[in-house]
Amino acid sequence: xxxxxxxxxxxxxxxxxxxxxxxxxxxxxxxxxxxxxxxxxxxxxxxxxxxxxxxxxxxxxxxxxxxxxxxxxxxxxxxxxxxxxxxxxxxxxxxxxxxxxxxxxxxxxxxxxxxxxxxxxxxxxxxxxxxxxxxxxxxxxxxxxxxxxxxxxxxxxxxxxxxxxxxxxxxxxxxxxxxxxxxxxxxxxxxxxxxxxxxxxxxxxxxxxxxxxxxxxxxxxxxxxxxxxxxxxxxxxxxxxxxxxxxxxxxxxxxxxxxxxxxxxxxxxxxxxxxxxxxxxxxxxxxxxxxxxxxxxxxxxxxxxxxxxxxxxxxxxxxxxxxxxxxxxxxxxxxxxxxxxxxxxxxxxxxxxxxxxxxxxxxxxxxxxxxxxxxxxxxxxxxxxxxxxxxxxxxxxxxxxxxxxxxxxxxxxxxxxxxxxxxxxxxxxxxxxxxxxxxxxxxxxxxxxxxxxxxxxxxxxxxxxxxxxxxxxxxxxxxxxxxxxxxxxxxxxxxxxxxxxxxxxxxxxxxxxxxxxxxxxxxxxxxxxxxxxxxxxxxxxxx
Numbered sequence: 214x215x216x217x218x219x220x221x222x223x224x225x226x227x228x229x230x231x232x233x234x235x236x237x238x239x240x241x242x243x244x245x246x247x248x249x250x251x252x253x254x255x256x257x258x259x260x261x262x263x264x265x266x267x268x269x270x271x272x273x274x275x276x277x278x279x280x281x282x283x284x285x286x287x288x289x290x291x292x293x294x295x296x297x298x299x300x301x302x303x304x305x306x307x308x309x310x311x312x313x314x315x316x317x318x319x320x321x322x323x324x325x326x327x328x329x330x331x332x333x334x335x336x337x338x339x340x341x342x343x344x345x346x347x348x349x350x351x352x353x354x355x356x357x358x359x360x361x362x363x364x365x366x367x368x369x370x371x372x373x374x375x376x377x378x379x380x381x382x383x384x385x386x387x388x389x390x391x392x393x394x395x396x397x398x399x400x401x402x403x404x405x406x407x408x409x410x411x412x413x414x415x416x417x418x419x420x421x422x423x424x425x426x427x428x429x430x431x432x433x434x435x436x437x438x439x440x441x442x443x444x445x446x447x448x449x450x451x452x453x454x455x456x457x458x459x460x461x462x463x464x465x466x467x468x469x470x471x472x473x474x475x476x477x478x479x480x481x482x483x484x485x486x487x488x489x490x491x492x493x494x495x496x497x498x499x500x501x502x503x504x505x506x507x508x509x510x511x512x513x514x515x516x517x518x519x520x521x522x523x524x525x526x527x528x529x530x531x532x533x534x535x536x537x538x539x540x541x542x543x544x545x546x547x548x549x550x551x552x553x554x555x556x557x558x559x560x561x562x563x564x565x566x567x568x569x570x571x572x573x574x575x576x577x578x579x580x581x582x583x584x585x586x587x588x589x590x591x592x593x594x595x596x597x598x599x600x601x602x603x604x605x606x607x608x609x610x611x612x613x614x615x616x617x618x619x620x621x622x623x624x625x626x627x628x629x630x631x632x633x634x635x636x637x638x639x640x641x642x643x644x645x646x647x648x649x650x651x652x653x654x655x656x657x658x659x660x661x662x663x664x665x666x667x668x669x670x671x672x673x674x675x676x677x678x679x680x681x682x683x684x685x686x687x688x689x690x691x692x693x694x695x696x697x698x699x700x701x702x703x704x705x706x707x708x709x710x711x712x713x714x715x716x717x718x719x720x721x722x723x724x725x726x727x728x729x730x731x732x733x734x735x736x737x738x739x740x741x742x743x744x745x746x747x748x749x750x751x752x753x754x755x756x
Contacts, residue, residue, distance in 0.1 A: 262503075263504065264500035264501070264503045264504045265433070265434050265435070265497075265500050265501060265504050266433070266434070270433075270434070270446050270453040270455075271452075271453060272446070272453050272454070272455045273452040273453060273454060274452075274454045274455070275454070275455045275456075275457060276304065276454065276455070276456050276457065277457045277459065278302050278303060278304045278425075278456060278457065278458055278459070279296070279301040279302045279303065279458070279459050279460045279461070279751075280292075280293075280296045280301050280302070280303045280304075280458055280460055280461045280462075280463065280748070280751055281303075281304050281305075281306065281444060281445050281456045281457075281458040281461075281462050281463070282296070282303065282304070282305040282306065282424075282463045282465060282744075283305075283306050283432045283445055283462070283463070283464050283465060283466055283497070283498060283501075284305075284306070284307065284308075284314065284464070284465035284466040284467060284498065284716075284718075285305050285306075285307035285309075285312040285313070285314065285416075285419070285426065285428075286312075286313060286314030286315060286316040286465060286467055286491075286716060286740065287314075287316040287319070287322075287415065287716060287737055287740040287741055287744070288465035288467075288715035288716025288717070288718075288740035288741070288743060288744040289305055289307070289463070289465035289466075289715070289716070289744060290305070290312065290415040290416065290418065290419050290744070291415075291715070291740065291741045291742075291743075291744030291745050291748075292305075292463045292465060292713075292715055292743075292744030292745065292747050292748045293305035293419050293422070293424040293426075293744075293748075294378065294415070294418045294419050294422045294424065294748075295374075295422075295744065295745045295748035295749060296424070296461075296463075296748035296751060296752065297419075297422035297423045297424040298422050298748075299748065299749065299752035299754055300752070301460065301748070301751065301752055303422075303423075303424040303425065304424070304425045304427060304456055305419060305424050305425070305426050305427065306427050306430040306432055306445065306447050306456065307426070307427065307428050307429075307430060308429070308430060308431040308432065308493060309428065309429070309491065309493070310428055310429055311428065312412055312415070312416045312419075312426070312428075313408065313409075313412035313415075313416075313491070314467050314490070314491040314494075315467055315470075315489075315490030315491045315494070315687070315688055316408050316411070316412055316415075316737065316740070317406055317408040317409060317412050317491065318406070318407070318408055318489065318490060318491075318528075318687070319399075319407065319408045319411070319734070319737045320396075320398060320399065320407040320408070320596055320598075320734070321382070321386075321396045321397050321398035321399055321407075321733070321734045321737070322396075322397055322734040322735075322737035322738040322741065323368065323395050323396065323397070323732045323733060323734040323735040323737070323738035323739075324368035324369055324371060324372045324395060324397050324738055325344060325365055325368055325369065325393070325395050326368075326369045327368070327369040327372040327373070327385075327397065328369070328372070328373070329372065329382055329384065329385055329397060330369075330385050330394065330395065330397075333384060333385050333394070335385050335393075335394035344365065344393055344395070344731065344732070345361065345362060345365055347731050348361065348365075348728050348731050348732055348735075349361065351724070351726075351728050351730075351731055352723055352724030352725075352726075352728065353724050353725075354724075355511045355512055355723075355724035355725070356721060356722055356723055356724055357510070357721035357722070359696075359697055360695070360696070360697050360721045360722065361721075361722060363697040363742075363746075364722065364738070364739055364742045367742055367745075367746075368738055368742065371738070371741050371742055371745065372397060374745070375741065378414070378415075378418040378421075379414050379417060379418060380411065380414045380415065380418070381399070381400035381410070381414065382397050382398060382399060382400055383398050383399065383400040383401075384397075384398060385397055385398070386398055387733065388596065388729060388730075388733045389558065389559055389560055389561075389729055389730040389733070391730055391731055391733075393731065393732075395732060395733065395734075396733035396734050397734065399411040407598070427447075427449070429449060429450070430447045430448075430449050430454070431447055431448045431449070432445050432446070432447050432466070432497055432501070433446055433447065433448050433453070433497075434446040434501070434504075435462065435501040435502075435504055435505055436455065436457070437504070437505045437506075440506065440709070440710065441709075441710040441711050441712075442458065442461070442462040442505050442709060442710065442711040442712035443457060443458060443459075443462075443711065444456055444457040444458050444462065445458070445462060445501075458711065460711060460751050461711045461712070461713055461747070461751040462711060462712055462713065463699075463713040463714075463715055463744065463747045463748070463751075464497075464498035464499075464501055464502055464693075464701075464712075464713065464714045464715070464718045465498065465714075465715040465716050465718060465740070465744060466494065466496075466497045466498035466499075466717075466718055467490070467491070467494040467498070467688065467716065467717050467718070468494050468496065468498070468499070468688050468689035468690065468692060468716075468717030468718060469494060469495065469496030469499055469689050470488035470490060470494040470516075470686055470688050470689050471488055471490075471492055471493060471494045471495055472494070472495045472496040474496075475496040475499070475500075475689075476514075476689075479513045479514030479691065480514045481514055481516065481569070482569070485569060485683055485684055486516070486569075486683060486684055486685075486686055487522055487524060487683040487684065487685050487686070488685075488686050488688075489519070489527065489528050489685055489686065489687055490687065490688060494688070494689075494717075498692070498693075498714060498718035499692050499693060499714075499718055502692075502693045502701045502709075502712065502714055502718065503693075505701070505709055505712055506703045506709050507693045507694070507701040507702065507703060507709055507712065507714070508693070508694050508702060508703055508704045509691070509692070509693060509694060509720065510691060510692060510693060510694040510695070510719070510720025510721045511691075511694075511720070511721070511724075512691045512720065512723060512724055512725050513691035513692065513720060514689075514691055514725075515689065515690045515691035515720075515723045515724070515725055515726065515727075516565070516569075516686045516688075516689055516690070516727075517562065517686055517687040517688045517689070517690055517727040517736055518561065518562050518564070518565020518566060518568075518569070518684060518685065518686055518687075518726070518727065519561050519562075519565060519685045519686065519687055520537060520538060520556075520557050520561040520564040520565050520568065520684070520685060521537040521543075521557075521564070521565070521568050521574050521576065521682030521683065521684060521685065522537050522682060522683055522684070522685035523536055523537065523615070523620065523622045523623065523680050523681070523682060523683075524620070524622050524681075524683050525615070525618075525620055525622070526611075526615070526620075528595070528598075528685055528687075529595055529596065529598035529599065530607070530611055531599065531605035531606070531607040531608040531611055532607075532608060532611035532612055532615065533595065534586075534591050534593075534594070534595045534599050534605060535578065535583060535586045535591060535605055535608055536576055536578065536678075536680040536682075537557070537576055537680065537682055537685075538557045538558070538561075538591065538593055538595055539554075539557065539578070539582075539586070539591050539592055539593055540554040540555045540557060540558065540592055540593065540664065540668035540670070541554060541576065541577070541578055541582060541670055541672075542554065542576070542577050542578075542647070542650055542670075542672055543568075543574060543575065543576050543577075543682075544574075544575050544577070544643070544646055545571040545572065545573055545574060545575075546571065546572040546573035546638075547642065548638055548639060548642035548643045548645075548646045549646060550646065550650065550661060550662065551567060551570075551571060552564065552567035552568070552662060553659070553662035553663060553664045554664060554668070555664050555665065555668050557593060558593040559730070560729060560730045561729065562726045562727035562728075562729050562730075563726060563730075565684050565685070565686070566725075566726055568682065568684045569684045573681065574681070574682040574683075574684075575636065575638075575679050575680065575681055575682070576679070576680045576682055577632075577647075577672060577677055577678070577679050577680075578677070578678045578679075578680070579672050579673065579674065579675065579676070579677060579678070580674075580675065580676045580677075580678070581673070581674070582670065583608070583678060586604075586605045586608060587604065587605050587606070587608045587609060588604055589602065589604060590602040590603045590604050590605060591603075591605065592668065592670075622680060622681040622682075623678070623679075623680060623681075624636060624678070624679040624680075624681075625676055625677070625678050625679075626675065626676065626677055626679075627675050627676050627677075628675055628677075629643055629644050629647065629675070629677065630644075632675075632677050632679055635679070636679055636681075647672050650671070650672070651671040651672060651673070653669060654669040654670065654671035655671070657669065687727075687736070688717050688736060689717055690717055690720070690722065690723050690727070690736060691720045691723070692714060692717060692718045692719045692720040693714040693718060693719055693720055694706070694720060694721060695713070695714050695719045695720070695721060695743070696708065697746065698713075698746055698747065698749075698750035698755055699713045699714060699715055699719060699743040699744075699746045699747035699750065700712065700713055700747075700750065701713060701714050711751075713743075713747035713750070713751070714743070714747075715740060715743035715744040715746075715747055716736075716739065716740035716743060716744065717736070717740070719739075719743050722735065722736075722739050
């Protein structure tokens with residue numbers, strides 16, 4: 214069913230759920246000056262590349278810890294919990310007023326050979342080898358094979374560890390109809406945000422382990438002494454606080470989804486990309502690691518696409534499901550189909566790839582199709598938010614609200630000539646494209662993209678609805694080059710002392726696309742794995 218909550222307020226950071234109270238921290242010292250180098254990928258006066266703002270900070274307090282974790286999403290809370298469990302003195306800094314970040318929107322995570330999977334009878338022979346090979350082939354071996362192997366081999370142990378912390382799963386399943394059933398879904402109630410109980414359970418684990426959780430703490434720079442990461446400068450209530458880290462800094466800030474500058478630097482068009490999530494993912498972790506001498510992993514521009522979306526519409530809403538996630542009829546700026554629309558379900562990451570290559574993407578739906586989805590549901594659902602065949606009862610309310618708000622990505626016209634004029638398209642090309650497609654539907658054969666006959670739905674008559682789509686992303690994944698201990702590596706592949714990257718600040722798990730058709734939830738599973746591995750390495754407990 215649709216989620217009964219205001220996602221947009223969450224996205225703007227105004228109504229984050231799963232909040233935890235700020236915990237007091239001792240060890241303050243008098244004001245002192247701290248100077249760091251930085252900017253936004255500009256060269257400093259010395260000729261060195263800098264990535265963060267270059268300034269002197271008026272430090273109001275210094276606080277001493279063994280480990281400082283930046284970011285309280287899945288990766289950061291995994292790192293902080295494990296480090297504190299192992300006896301380290303830990304601070305975890307979160308820029309928002311609550312924990313969770315974009316993890317709040319996740320529905321589950323990847324693992325293989327867990328007891329949950331085995332008990333469900335979903336454990337085919339040679340799963341580890343077969344899945345590893347399939348995933349690495351999917352990534353064309355641009356992913357780090359050693360890192361990915363370590364990740365999947367440890368994944369069942371990660372499930373056991375999370376359960377020991379009080380984190381609950383309701384079972385395993387699959388997206389994109391793959392055969393592996395490795396998607397471990399959180400135990401949540403219908404109508405609530407899927408990641409909410411998961412984040413609440415992690416937050417409790419952080420507290421129970423004894424880590425100091427500091428909310429509303431915005432990391433602004435990294436402190437590096439003699440080539441060693443030694444702390445973080447954070448802005449809190451308009452003042453600067455320096456958190457010294459005697460043994461390790463773990464960067465887990467969620468990547469750079471909300472940074473147009475980094476999206477563009479890594480070869481993407483930010484004007485065509487709509488990020489979903491907690492907001493404020495400005496790439497601090499990646500820039501801080503680069504400032505400290507780290508190098509990027511291959512494919513730093515890897516985005517976790519979820520396909521097309523109307524600008525301003527959230528993933529998982531009924532209007533999103535109807536307009537962008539059905540196997541109907543999509544065209545580009547030239548009125549040409551450009552992909553098998555079934556990829557909305559088969560592999561929405563690849564659907565996003567195809568859509569990102571177009572200057573414009575337009576989804577066209579008839580009145581009859583809209584009415585049918587309202588009454589009987591879509592051919593496809595939307596993850597765990599909406600199930601296939603579930604009536605889209607909020608569809609018209611959401612549609613009317615967007616029209617009233619003046620969303621110019623939504624069009625309705627009685628005729629194709631009027632629709633072409635409204636969209637600024639060539640009417641003859643539009644009608645020819647639809648006539649050709651309707652011919653495929655009549656024959657039951659898609660001669661262009663081989664869409665199966667059961668997904669060939671003709672556009673028989675108006676009124677017509679056209680939805681201009683951006684490309685939606687859950688997150689970015691390309692980040693810093695790390696080893697299997699989550700240590701950030703320099704350009705010579707040597708670890709930078711005391712510096713770690715976890716989750717979306719780390720790279721090496723993917724090639725150029727999310728492997729949703731093989732390893733659903735691999736991004737969230739990787740977040741837990743890398744956070745945990747970083748903590749264990751700092752504590753001297755890694756294998």
